[in-house]
């Protein structure tokens with residue numbers, strides 16, 4: 001049979017449509033059957049796909065990849081601010097200053113290389129139309 005609510009095919013014996021969650025008017029109406037097969041509360045009318053909240057994702061935006069590279073080569077992490085990884089960029093830059101100073105610049109240099117690669121990969125992911133996480137590394 002077809003769901004009277006959304007029109008998609010559903011099993012004749014199903015109590016609820018698996019597509020939209022509407023009750024099947026032809027299904028047995030006994031309380032027990034309904035309670036056993038009822039979807040989790042809230043799922044009946046307002047099914048939400050399992051995605052991360054929008055606030056923690058960064059969506060593709062216009063940005064300059066050369067600027068990301070130049071900034072990350074000099075101030076590792078700051079380049080990531082260009083495409084929106086503000087907190088991560090600042091934390092990585094602060095970590096670079098502390099660790100780089102403590103190692104006479106060795107870890108500063110390492111961080112320059114790592115963050116430049118990180119910035120390029122994340123920038124490319126954004127440019128291909130995919131969102132990235134606020135704290136995502138290397139895309």
Ligand SMILES: [Zn+2]
Pocket residue numbers: 003004005006007008017018019020021022
């Ligand atoms: Zn339906």
